[in-house]
Amino acid sequence: MKKYIDVSQEAGIEFYQKFHQKGKVVMLNLLKFKNIADYSELKAIKPNKEISGEAAYKLYMEHTLPFLEKAGSKVLFYGESGSFVIGPANEKWDMVLLVEHASVSKFMEFAQNEAYLKYAGHRTASLDDSRLLPISQLEM
Numbered sequence: 001m002k003k004y005i006d007v008s009q010e011a012g013i014e015f016y017q018k019f020h021q022k023g024k025v026v027m028l029n030l031l032k033f034k035n036i037a038d039y040s041e042l043k044a045i046k047p048n049k050e051i052s053g054e055a056a057y058k059l060y061m062e063h064t065l066p067f068l069e070k071a072g073s074k075v076l077f078y079g080e081s082g083s084f085v086i087g088p089a090n091e092k093w094d095m096v097l098l099v100e101h102a103s104v105s106k107f108m109e110f111a112q113n114e115a116y117l118k119y120a121g122h123r124t125a126s127l128d129d130s131r132l133l134p135i136s137q138l139e140m
Helices: 009-019 053-070 104-111 121-126
Strands: 025-033 074-080 095-101 127-135
Touching: 009 104, 009 127, 025 053, 025 104, 053 074, 053 095, 053 104, 053 121, 053 127, 095 104, 121 127
Parallel strands: none
Antiparallel strands: 025 095, 025 127, 074 095
16 A cells, blocks of 8 residues: 655645645645654654654654744644544544645745754654645635
8 A cells, every 4th residue: 555755746836736826725634643743864863763754744743843943834733533424434643633724835944944854754754754735724
């Protein structure tokens, strides 16, 4: 089964083209953690002892929150998850995260910030699989 951790170039281009003029964008993150975080390719940020994927993601969030706030973004929701009520029985997610970004350009500014990228490896080390779905609000 294919895993999804990082954005592909094609998906990034499609995201930008679809959402760059829509104002605020909310990112729905579905997160599945590794039992033990994998820092084998990330020696510079590797903790002194073995930690869980969930603990590694918490480190990622600790480092990330100041950069999100600086870009005018905010965490709307961070919570535990599990099995779907409607959806595939074999698809389970550990956490759900909703982050609101003021605009696509502000999101891109955040995502390309070198100081942020220094610690983004905690995310990679922590995740077994993920989904990132951009959402824009519609008028009712």
